[in-house]
Amino acid sequence: MSAAKQLPVLDTSVAPSAARKVGDLKPDLLLTQEHNMCPGCGEPLVLRSFLEALSELDVAQRSIGILGVGCYTSFGMTMDVDLVQALHGRAPSIATGVKRMRPDSIVFTLQGDGDMVNEGLQEVLHTAARGENVTCILLNNGVFGETGGHMTATTVLGQRTKNSLEGRDAAYHGYPILIGDLLARLEGAAYVARGSVHNAGAVARTKKMLKRAFEIQRDGGGFTFVEVLTMCPTGWFIPTGEGPDYMHSTLGEVHVMGELKADGRIKSTEELHEENAKRQQEIEARLAAGGLEEDS
Amino acid sequence: MTTTIKSRGTIKSRGTITIDLDTCKGCELCITACPPRVLSMTEHAVNRLGYHYPELHPGCTGCAACLFVCPDFCFEVFRYDEPVLTVIETVAEVAQ
Numbered sequence: 268m269s270a271a272k273q274l275p276v277l278d279t280s281v282a283p284s285a286a287r288k289v290g291d292l293k294p295d296l297l298l299t300q301e302h303n304m305c306p307g308c309g310e311p312l313v314l315r316s317f318l319e320a321l322s323e324l325d326v327a328q329r330s331i332g333i334l335g336v337g338c339y340t341s342f343g344m345t346m347d348v349d350l351v352q353a354l355h356g357r358a359p360s361i362a363t364g365v366k367r368m369r370p371d372s373i374v375f376t377l378q379g380d381g382d383m384v385n386e387g388l389q390e391v392l393h394t395a396a397r398g399e400n401v402t403c404i405l406l407n408n409g410v411f412g413e414t415g416g417h418m419t420a421t422t423v424l425g426q427r428t429k430n431s432l433e434g435r436d437a438a439y440h441g442y443p444i445l446i447g448d449l450l451a452r453l454e455g456a457a458y459v460a461r462g463s464v465h466n467a468g469a470v471a472r473t474k475k476m477l478k479r480a481f482e483i484q485r486d487g488g489g490f491t492f493v494e495v496l497t498m499c500p501t502g503w504f505i506p507t508g509e510g511p512d513y514m515h516s517t518l519g520e521v522h523v524m525g526e527l528k529a530d531g532r533i534k535s536t537e538e539l540h541e542e543n544a545k546r547q548q549e550i551e552a553r554l555a556a557g558g559l560e561e562d563s
Numbered sequence: 564m565t566t567t568i569k570s571r572g573t574i575k576s577r578g579t580i581t582i583d584l585d586t587c588k589g590c591e592l593c594i595t596a597c598p599p600r601v602l603s604m605t606e607h608a609v610n611r612l613g614y615h616y617p618e619l620h621p622g623c624t625g626c627a628a629c630l631f632v633c634p635d636f637c638f639e640v641f642r643y644d645e646p647v648l649t650v651i652e653t654v655a656e657v658a659q
Contacts, residue, residue: 274620279582283641286579290627290640300586300636307590311634467596467631508591
């Protein structure tokens with residue numbers, strides 16, 4: 268970093284004339300890029316991913332989103348998608364009703380871990396068991412961010428939150444619920460995936476998962492579920508810059524990233540760990556061979 | 564006695580970015596995400612919201628990693644058809 272600081276600073280206020288644009292400021296479905304999230308929050312990254320996925324599939328005009336209660340609820344003010352506001356935890360049931368009345372629409376829910384796993388666990392389980400043709404998106408950060416950062420059912424053992432300052436203790440607080448693994452076991456769930464936003468590659472992979480989930484719903488495949496691990500540096504008492512690494516080493520070790528259920532095959536945590544290690548080796552090999560040349 | 568050492572080199576930029584400073588909340592996620600490490604936070608300057616913001620140095624590859632990880636949607640990424648060269652001249656005084 269010190270070497271970079273001695274280099275001249277380039278002008279980044281105006282777009283260059285002789286260059287092609289490869290990345291947009293914000294997704295087209297977002298009216299403004301301003302939002303009320305804290306610095307270092309991971310939720311806007313998921314917002315960008317699923318809005319871009321909806322645009323790319325060209326289904327934005329017939330999408331209906333159901334918002335749970337949490338920090339992300341304020342995205343409803345800037346998203347150019349039809350929305351319904353649900354009671355705390357009840358989004359999957361409302362999604363069921365919307366989808367049954369309007370079978371042509373693409374129905375998705377946006378919920379946090381406190382909303383889905385604490386308040387409304389039975390709603391999402393029953394929706395998955397019935398095999399409703401909806402997509403549920405879970406933003407999992409292990410804390411109730413909106414109401415002050417206390418522990419949720421997905422908080423991993425040892426994690427510090429406002430009411431587990433010494434870290435979550437299994438003897439006193441119990442064990443975390445791995446909602447993805449739980450839903451993958453249900454017959455009605457067609458696609459269950461767990462993404463993360465701890466680096467650029469993970470965000471790109473999460474977007475592919477979201478896109479695949481919407482595709483399966485569009486083709487009438489059944490219940491699809493995408494869980495995304497997001498950073499909440501405010502709730503975790505850590506500096507914003509350390510959020511991604513902290514998340515990957517604590518939450519990411521328990522809630523392992525990958526496609527838990529796809530094409531009728533359920534993958535175990537060990538398999539996902541192996542897959543991720545292999546993927547990491549490939550990326551490192553490509554970096555060593557001369558950099559990643561990825562087209563966004 | 565001191566000796567003055569001059570060195571001259573060029574840095575190739577294959578891409579560039581624009582930064583919307585006014586929406587940046589200074590979370591520093593882009594700094595660690597940038598593979599060529601060409602972003603750094605300002606030390607003193609702050610934006611409209613009172614946060615430090617990132618600055619771009621020569622050497623950008625246009626990979627869009629900053630755009631992928633920015634929660635405040637500050638970046639637009641561009642790629643040059645022909646790489647842009649920036650001449651760097653450093654002058655150092657070395658005591659002998």
